[in-house]
Amino acid sequence: MVALGLGLAGCSVDASTAAPESKVFPFRGTTLDVRTHEVAADLVAVDREDVKVTRWFDAAAGSEHLSWELKRGVLDIDAGCSGFAICDAKFRVEVPKGVTVLRDGRKSGLRGDG
Template sequence: MFPSPGPRRSVALVVAVAATALGLTGCSVDASQQKPESKSFRYAGTALKLTTHEVATDLVAADRKDIKVTRWFDAAAGSEHLTWTLKGDTLDIDAGCSGIAFCDAKFRVEVPRGIAVLKDGRKTGLTGKK
């Protein structure tokens, strides 16, 4: 008797189909080449918790009274998920793809001078001098 092809053959088929699909869509993505989108949030607190979901994020102390978030995003394949919300003292930002996907993202977050920022649960040096 011959062994059945089993799950290995199925996995190989899925990989082959995925590689073909990605080859057709192209895999070159570069967020820095995309037109940025911005959103501002009113904020009167003295400390901010920033959750980035491991997306590249530049933090900047700025002469402003609100929080400004700028996002660059590029995707070649996959299901996009884009988030930027402020609830209480937590700013949640995320940009990525799921499934068989290629995407790139980066953020810039400008906060008013004097606000202490925790990024992904860790203290940052960003407090800015008033």
């Protein structure tokens, strides 16, 4: 859904080559629901007390929409573009070990949960 090309010959985007942006959110709960809006997101349990989100985003055309917000145990992350658009995005979400993590309201597994 994020990468969409509409006749833009020669335009190529790749989030993996974009410069990363990060944001850290204070977190005190035991459950975190990560809402991804169908954007690729790695959920990783690490030794930390807060939640760190890293975003890679690349766009060649279109109206960009980028958001990340943590409220009441829900981390809402989104990155994309609309209109005559081509873009690509991915996220990495680092959460404290031991926190129950939901993805879009459903149980998820974490890499590195040890």
